Amino acid sequence: MSRKTVFTATVVLLGLSASPAIAETTSKLRIQNHQSQESTSGRLIAEFVDQVHLMSGGEIEIEMFYSSAVVKSAETFDAAATGILDCDMTNGSYQTGKNPAYQFVADTMGGYDTPIQFQTWVNFGGGREQINELYGEQGMTFIGAHVGGQEALNASKPIRGVDDLKNFKFRSPPGMESEIFASLGAKPVVMDFTEVFTALESGIVDGADASGLAVNLGMGLYDIVKHTTYPGFHSMSSDHLACRSDIWNAMPEKHRAIIEVAHKSLAMDLIMQTLVDEGEALGELEGMGVTTYDWSAEERGKFRDAARSAWAEWSKKTPEAKAMVESHEAFIQSLGL
Structure with a gap:
């Protein structure tokens, strides 16, 4: 029995007789x-x-x-x-x-x-x-x-498609994302989420992959940068x-x-x-002079091609990664995506 599971017993007396103990289980x-x-x-x-x-x-x-x-x-x-x-x-x-x-x-x-x-x-x-x-x-x-949903990519310059990613210096989380964007000509800088605002404010980076519109707005990112992708296309972190x-x-x-x-x-x-939050945030951004970019199917396809290449490379790293990639690929195909 786990030390985190506590059992208590209660005895109810009826006249001179007692009912069987009633076990109450508390999980903490x-x-x-x-x-x-x-x-x-x-x-x-x-x-x-x-x-x-x-x-x-x-x-x-x-x-x-x-x-x-x-x-x-x-x-x-x-x-x-x-x-x-x-x-x-x-x-x-x-x-x-x-x-x-x-x-x-x-x-x-x-x-x-x-x-x-x-x-x-x-x-x-x-x-x-x-x-x-x-x-x-x-x-x-x-x-x-x-x-919740797709994240937005934020920048101090227009990000209309893949060509605008060339030499784009932006905050990125570690891992596969950095590799994908680097393959498209961007210059990802890996840093902690908590450092995003300061890095943008000081000009260490030109943009950031942080979160969705509403969270980015709450962090004050759009007080600094005035360009963002919406709907998002690149990341949906669960x-x-x-x-x-x-x-x-x-x-x-x-x-x-x-x-x-x-x-x-x-x-x-x-x-x-x-x-709901993203819709409300979008309404606020319009009054803040922020330009949003909804990438075309062609531009999204270019990103996905780069992502697929990264998937293929990561699947070679361990048997577990290979199994996970194959599971996603089979399911995506079954959905007709």
Whole structure:
């Protein structure tokens, strides 16, 4: 029995006789995410915690840590696997150093047009099983994914298509994205998400891949740069909920089911709320002198060709990466994309 699972017994006395003991199971989880509590994702995560508590009648208690308050974002997965935490609610891409296959859990870079397509791969296209083969090697269980939508690329100059990426110096997360953009002539600079605003303000970079329109607007990026892609085309980074397998398996089946259902609700709410947030942000940008660029099918195709080449190279790195890429490719073909 896991040390994180607490059992209490209650005896009800009726007259001089006692009924059989009624076992009440309480599951307690310590979870860290990398979102601020004020962000859209953070607010929906708080609702997820409340839903789980309500649906379980108080039997499931979640202590949620926001903004990577316990350990650094990239260390959350290992902190859960080693017992400092119980679950990780950050992003699989932080673990690409363990195995390149983690890249394709978090962001396929040009693979899908909408978050619904990606979620369909997870839930109905074999993605969950594929991911759990990977996570199981680390003693972790993948519960689900949540992603709002495509991210925007922001710049101090027009970014109308692939030709405008040449010599474009911009903030990029590590991994496959940097390789794809470099192959198209850009000059990606890998830096932490928290450094984006300062880097743009000081002119260290000419642009940034940060997040979607609404988050970028909230960060003040459009006070500095006045060009952005919308709808996005290049990145749709998905966060996950993953728990240490011994903790997860020790929980009663009904508790696991409640968490799974509540997380699917979170995932769908995030997609819908992101649509609302992006629309409102777009309206504000028009009054701020920001120009948006909706890349043509031809320009998007050029990016996807570069992304496919990167997929092919990454699939050669490990058997797990190859299996993950083949799973995505087969599912994308089955959708007719």
